[in-house]
Amino acid sequence: MPRFRAQEAVTDSLKKSGLFKETKTNEMCLRICSRSKDVVEPMIKPQWYVQCSDMGNEALNALAVMKIGSWRLSQASILLIGRVNLWLHNIRDWCVSRQLWWGHRVPAWYVVFEGDNNEEFGRFFERWVVARSEEEAQALADQKYEGKKFRLEQDSDVLDRWFSSGLFPLSVLGWPDDTKDFRTFYPNSVVETVHDILFFWVARMVMLGIILGGNVPFRKVYLHPMVRDAHGRKMSKGLGNVIDLVDIINGITLECLHDRLLEGNLDRKELDKVREGQLKDFPDGIAECGADALRFSLISYTAQTDKINLVIQRVVVTVSGVTNFGMQYGLL
Template identity: 60%
Template sequence: MDEQRSKAVTEAFVRLHKESLIYRDYRLVNWDCTLRTAISDIEVDHIDLKEDTMLKVPGYANPVQFGVLISFAYPLEEGLGEIVVATTRIETMLGDTAIAVHPEDERYKHLHGRYAVHPFNGRKLKIICDAELVDPTFGTGAVKITPAHDPNDFEVGKRHNLEFINIFTDDGKINSNGGAQFDGMPRFTARVAVIEALKEKGLYKDTKKNEMSLGVCSRTNDVVEPMIKPQWFVNCSTMAKAGLDAVRSKKIEIIPQQYEQDWYRWLENIRDWCVSRQLWWGHRIPAWYVTLEDDLDKNLGSNNDRWIVARNESDAKLEAQKKYVGMKLRLDQDPDVLDTWFSSGLFPLTVLGWPSDTTDLRAFYPTSVLETGLDILFFWVARMVMMGMQLGGDVPFQKVYLHPMIRDAHGRKMSKSLGNVVDPLEVINGMSLDGLLKRLEEGNLDPNELNIARDGKTKDFPDGIAECGTDALRFALISYTSQV
């Protein structure tokens, strides 16, 4: 990668860390089991399901059932009967560590502080009271708690000091914590197996259709799995406020103006940005882990307080020697890389020579106009504004002009990764189906994506594209320019 731009990325990370805007923490992240990496909130697409729905999931030969609520019972200790809970993700019950009820729910007051017993591993699940999470009027009024795999349960786990048990491997299989009966099963295969095992024990109750929002990765279409991982985060609160104020004060003008509301909605509800990625390409995170000679646990990253953020290994070594005077130590750089939008967010600064105080930077920053697609208003534009104001001291541009998106017949953005791009010349001159498929094969799609793209092209253009000449383009442009 370009040396100057790489230097700028490292400098930005170090400065933001020194300003306490970058930190490392164990948190629940959006995990993509296909990419085997964390992804940010805005890389997650949400599919609204109204009823029982079978969906194709990467890596599974058969469609997977979603949009249902599955009820089952946990037996109570001391022969007190059972307590019924419900979930849309039955496989996560393998990581349950508690059951929550409302403190004022009369049905369960006799169970406060008592325990249910996990049917597959014998783990004792404490009956806890949580008025913040539990709605006594919804379902049975009892909620299973899986702190390691659900955002709401994660907060309950922290409030009640529960055990956090991760039951998934990075590629989405059940690990040894899920029990020998399910160990090694892909998560959605385990979904079916858990239901069958509950039926055998007489604990399964029923399955009902349930409206839900399903999170999928915008790149792989894999179902996102909430997982606890140590990651690097950017605290966006103060930077987002600055970005909001810049648009409200008209220091930055968004054109068309209607997209200002999207800007406000995103930045007013922003969460801290997970910027570390478990990929082999990208800008490597400039952080080194200190392992001391007498450490019992020598695993990389096992102690969050041992990280040294620095511009290079020499600086990291000097800082580590000051912090651990006279101790024998080893430094290992974090193997993770940065989210691509972190480096992209520095674009207005780095093209003008930042972090050096160049003539170009003084003359042309802030710039005048940014022209880009409306689909990356938050992915890219908001990040450039936040980082530009924080590191450059001013807005990176004064106007943001958003162009519309070219979409296919199904309303999807035309994208190389989807294989649904139609070249205007193919419309003008015509193209046979074999020619369209050959174009796909000349691209860089992986085999699975290529098969999907081939099927799509064959369905959309079974006879290829007829020669339309240039009139089709003229009529399209006339239609577009005549719109009010």
Template identity: 75%
Template sequence: MEQVKCYRWLENIRDWCISRQLWWGHRIPAWYVTLEADERKELDAYKDHWVVGRSAEEAQAEASSRFPGKKFQMTQDPDVLDTWFSSGLFPLSVLGWPDETDDLKVFYPTSVLETGHDILFFWVARMVMLGINLGGDVPFRKVYLHPMVRDAHGRKMSKSLGNVIDPLEVINGISLEGLHKRLEEGNVDPSELSIAKEGQKKDFPHGIPECGADALRFALVSYTAQSDKINLDIQRVVGYRQWCNKLWNAIRFAMSKLGDGYIPPASVNSNVMPFSCQWILSVLNKAVDKTVSSLEAYEFSDAATAVYSWWQFQLCDVFIEAIKPYFSSSDQSLASARDFARDTLWVCLDTGLRLLHPFMPFVTEELWQRLPHPKDTVRKESIVISEYPSVVQSWTNERVEHDMELIESAVKSLRSLKALLPAKERNESGAGEVYSELILERFSDTSGKRQAFALCRNEEIAEVIQSHELEILTLAGLSSLKILSENDAAPVGCSVDVVNENLSVYLKLKGTINAELEREKLRKKMEETKRQKDSLEKMMDAAGYKEKVKPHIHEENLAKLTKLMQEVLSLEEASQHLERDIAAQAAANDNE
């Protein structure tokens, strides 16, 4: 079927003139033979005087054979081959054709071609035609069409607009003056030069900062989800350059925790490791699986997102932070956990760099070369020829991932409570700065950390929170965490947030509660939760819902609705607690 479609591209088309009168391109390998006895000496006077050859020497031999014993001169055709004729031979010529090379035998036909949709006929169809006729088969089985790159405003790149972006200028950086100079040295019409310069000044007032090849490559890969066009924003590339720096610093920190003389194990058993180590290996498995499956499906943006998310939000933001107590504490009970953390850290760095390598080849090569390698193993000379990661089934642990999801939710709520400081009082006397100092003092104890409470509405949640108190204290920056049940009195003088229907967290404050701030925060969360609940109820009450929706979807919706209803009750309970706390503080102030 695919081959039939390829033929259709070449049916009922005009003859193809493969010569061009240009100053670039492959010179046509044809020579005109002018005999001394010829009456007419001009080029192409006699159609039978042309000879072809791979070289001038081969053409000379052909001419001597065709015109034996005669004196002649040879002139090579001044034309060049059409670009698409030369490039149409690409799949064959790079493998050594027309010689029967080993590469040609092994690698032809290839598997995938990557190109743009605008040259499907000019290049792709010509390669198919030449490949079938000269190589005996189609040159590739699949064609991946990448999006076309435009500027940040979605405009086609044009010299007259001055918005053409040279990849080397993004990689190496260039000043605004340099951009202007490039325009002046080009072939922009003088009447359009000032307009082009204004466009450059507007888009790049300070020029283009040095971003490096890895950042540009990663940005372009991540953009591939954007339909058939890429609106290239240089600031996004700059963001990935900064992420490259963060990646470098994270690995430098990790390497310092491995220590000199560290020898990684040939393999690790996640089942005997601490909780955080089990978790990071389990989510690493998912990142590997998602990346590989996305690459196989040519969903490159999804693959890049999977790798980036694991590195940024799971390894750097959670795991590296969670294991810091293992290295900062002198407690001997943490010695084994420290060793497991080192081994896990090395596995993550080695696997993560190999996973990231196709997207950022240069920084990953440099960092991977610095990693220690297991004893009695032969290390590959380069990361590019090392094995690409695959899923290790024994690392997968859904229970651990479920527990960590709860922990992360609790930590997120506690961090949000820290961030929600009361608004500064602004007045012309400049008291705002003094007030902000008092707020910061009120929200922290002498160590800069806060006390917190976790109200758990069932034993299972309480057990998870209690078991992983160290991770919560570390990630949320707390001084202590006390577990409460529904029978316990809610703590006084706290800011509260509802994590889910079974868990609420309280952050101890110094001083009085900002009643309006706390009321507003709970009100917004209550409104959003009720909105979700009402929307779901409306959908489930709609006519024909039960007939149209599959049973398992209905069950999921019921469970979600139950969860939202319980969360509403939890928020109402938190509001009641807040009002009691405010009333108690007011009474205390009256007594004073």
């Protein structure tokens, strides 16, 4: 039932039951979806969860002997390790289902008997069958409901992206099949990532690797700084502050930078704001810097342990320095 009709139905039911008191005008904040412009209203829906307390303890023991380093071993690395341990000590059950269009489907099938009302799909928890494939689910359901006529319908939810990506060290080597690659190369030697997904990805890869693969998925975790914009903000399409490194190498005009924004899904008001930011940061666009200047600039940033605020003008200055050096010593 649509939400507005549901509100009217609830009101009518209260009136018929003699429980309705009065109606008042109430001002409230309505959340609006930035893409569809529709009103965002919470809806309670059953979800799939993974029990994590046992896996969390296994991961804690594994991380205690693993090496977690960064470009510079410092107090920051110790702080990050402590933060991950705190997360795992206080871990909660993990909601792994998402109501999205794209992703790996939840491997759960619902038993629908002849004559069932479609609106009752998923209502009876005992009818869910979880299996590796539809054939396996069919066999389990046949055994459970022997002699009854039914069909199986897979849950339309998809798995959380961190659950799917947590299987990466296993799936690239052929898991769940017992492949030669899996026997030879699992566990891997090292994973390289940034600190902000240390729990969301690394800790969960460790948990799933131990449970499904029988061992930690890697021996070392190597952290690198996160490249941010000149103002210290994380680069994202929603902010419109993503800088393509190819544009630094080859150069780009301010007009082309503005045109790139139209390829995204920014709101008109946000689009005007981002354009003003581009005009302020790159009034003349981005000059052609070449790959070497970009490399030198990024190397000079590696003294930072957790983030790199990439200032494009710094790359341009590096180009001038390299050019002057080459001309001074007759290299150009």
